[in-house]
Amino acid sequence: MAETTPATSNRFPPQIPFIIGQEICERFSFYGMRNILMVFLMDYLLRNVNPDPAMREATAKSHFHLFMSGVYFFPLFGGYLADRFLGKYRVIFWLSLLYCVGQFCLALFVDNIYGFYTGLFLISLGSGGIKPCVSAMVGDQFTAEKKHLVKKVFAIFYWSINLGSFFASLFIPLALKKFGPAVAFGIPGALMLVATVIYWAGRNHYVMIPPTGQNPHSFLKVVLSALRNPKERTPGQGWLSAARKDHPQEAIEGVRAVFRINLLLMPTIPFFWMLFDQKASTWVVQAKAMDPQVGDFTFQASQMQFINPALVMILIPVLAAVVYPAFQKMGWELTPLRRMPLGLVIGALSYVVAGYYQVVIEGGTKLNIAWQILPYIVLTVAEILVSTTGLEFAYTQAPREMKSVVQSLWLLNSTLANVAVAIAASLNIFTGSAQFFFYAGLAALAGVGMALMARGYQVRDYYQEAAPIPVGERAAPDLAPKGA
Template sequence: MTTTATPASPGRMPGQIKYIIGNEACERFSFYGMRNILVPFLISSVLLGYLPEGSEREAMAKDVFHTFVIGVYFFPLLGGWLSDRFFGKYNTVLWFSLIYCAGHACLALFEGNRTGFFTGLFLIALGSGGIKPLVVSFCGDQFDQSNKDKAKVVFDAFYWIINFGSFFASLFAPLLLRNFGPAVAFGIPGVLMFIATVIFWAGRRQYVNVPPSGNDPDSFLNVIRTALRERRPGQGNAGALVAWGGIVVAVLMLALWALKAVGADLPWWPDSFGFVITACLALGVLIAFGGWGASLQLERARGRHPDAAVDGVRAVLRILIVFALVTPFWSLFDQKASTWIIQGNAMVVPHEQWWWPSWLVKEPAQMQALNPLLVMLLIPFNNLVLYPALRRMGFVVTALRRMGWGIAISGVSWIVAGVLQLWIDGGAEVSLAWQSLPYLLLTFGEVLVSATALEFAYSQAPHAMKGVIMAFWYLTSTFGSLWVLLTNAGVRNDGFKAMIAQTGLSEPAFLMFFFAAFAFVAALAFALYARRYPMQDNYRVAT
């Protein structure tokens, strides 16, 4: 049952939307403000003072950043579950927002204390991740059949606000760090997050609150469980064996990590595989083997669950393969806030050039502002110019083709970044302005992948499974950062370092070309799978 204190007037924009949009604007500025200065702060801070300046400290800063990103995109699973099962969207968003505020406070107060600062990062990952899957859907709950035509306007505003907040946060947060220090640079995003929470709370008497659904007997996990447990005379249980094999492997991995952590001598288990890497690998094994096993005997769930639920689970399992092939893209994309900032620090800011906005752009980290700015320009360009032109030329611009090309173009952006690194390694003074080209290519890839993927997943998944799809979509970023952590762990190996040295490339240049190749291989695998993917159309039928 849906309850509301102030029902929306028929055909009109719900008045409570202003509170949700205001909350989103402040929250996005707070998140990108702290996120985009995290790596430069760590490189220069006493938190990593136990490491010598240079590549070791930069590598650790990257590890911390990508571990943080893993948490941000893992905790939506927790937030969505708590909302759906127990507390509803409003209460879950409000309480996670308070955790979020506490995390910002820790960053500002404990800039020189490793435990306090890393606790703050954990709380921000928990709070930001916890509300991530809920705010947009909570916004959608405010509309009904009488004013649903206004929802698109609001969702467009959401997208615009996200990029607006990211743009200004990327521009000004590095200046705050440079001119006023970390306490202010992390404190101002914290103040904005507190304002975001107050704005959200202020609309509490006007919101439509859809109560939690509780335990759905035909949910994704319940259908999977039935398929794996159901026994049929004369049929084997290959699916269940595969799923149990995944559970055994995942538990074994966690056990090996635990033994290593208490000092056991396990030379064949990498020292650099800490808890985060091991837990993510174990989660990946569970998803892969569980999904494979369920697909082998999914038909056994029919009769115990409606056909629509079983077909929905099969659609989700197919989409998961698409999502898995997208994870390499995120390993490239999220490094613009780590690897590319480190590269920018070795470049020359062209203050002497008349065309360079020296009054505003003073730090390499500010180049990240190009990403949201280009997103706001490229989406209308693609929709109004590029796609219509390609259609007139006879090219069919499908969602899967756009995503495959987006992954490949992101690989090209890293080829360009690698060439810039070769110039730097050769002793040339390279202008920071050159980074505009890889940013343009990477953002073009992002628009083709990210904006298209949600449209694709929405069309492929039945209505009852759309929430599950969103949870798995966020996990693509988690596994994208996992690939970065695994690569960073690999370059600490003496044998791998020797191999890099034999190429004649510096470690940064080698890794840039490595990630470009990673993207090209993923794009090829994506194209091969897309050719045999059975497209569905699960848009709601108009009434």
């Protein structure tokens, strides 16, 4: 084995550019279609289905968030397949091809509601299925000796997501306006195909963690064993200690880690995603009621979303290089368990500002669309504190064999959030300014609750202890699915 030097230990593995390149193009593809979806549903697809603008808006918002809930539900499916049977590479590759089919369905069926919604389903399956695998695969490329680079690579990974999102948000709404929906949805389809090719090109360089197969000590089996054998519990060791009859201590500790992470995140983080994902629905509707003229440029309502990824690319390095070290020098380090509750409260503040704008609009004043920059800035700071931190936190706190599943459960928070918003929209519970203040209040309460729960959380980081064998240094794996 080659000797590790300070220079090599600080160098990213050569396969990282393939994953980052794939992520940039895939995120362009996803955000390109997602950011125009609300406008397309309201102004094109549902126009003949429901002539009432208010009801059409409620239906479009409900359908939009149901689609988003699918995007964040299918990570459970992808993570399970990757961890247990196929491995991350094959799940990412084959679901990416399905993802491409879904994107091209949108371009081909812009006048057919059934064909279009079929495309949305395939995108939710493909995009959702690869989500936990890509982020976990990034972490898999690093061993314990390079664990100091994990924080940096996740920051770069999140930066690359926003690079793709930025260009998609800026240009695809213009494509919809100038060239129509077929072209506007076709461009993201082409970028998804490019993403798949880039990922395939790096196949001989990736470190691949083999799937475990049918795991006799899986999460569910350990839990069921503990529930079946309550008399086997060890006093003071918790209810999971009853599973020792059938499972090793390492498996029990892995299950404890999953519960420990999600008992902190699941009751609180969905309230942030309720805020964040509505920037592509509720905030777009608000922008449609504003004056779009800024100087010589006329903004599309959905185009304002470019502000978020642009700010993320600027603020991530500023926070990482300036703000976090400054707090550390002052003796109050912004740890992940401090950043996330703070981010929830700041996210609530963005909705207070946007809600005030809505009150003004409802009073008959037509605000300029540029006013949306302020709540976007506040929401973006909240996003970095919650989402970037949570992505890293969910990875490092999970045992090796459960990293993809825990990443899936992290993304499941968004499913819960979007289902709740979809139901609220379909029932028309809150409209106008009331909905902004309602969601702001929920997020603020969640931030306070998370801060209180975080006091009792015990941090434990998990990293690989040794380097897995790169695929190029062993027999090449059969990349076709079983039975193909």
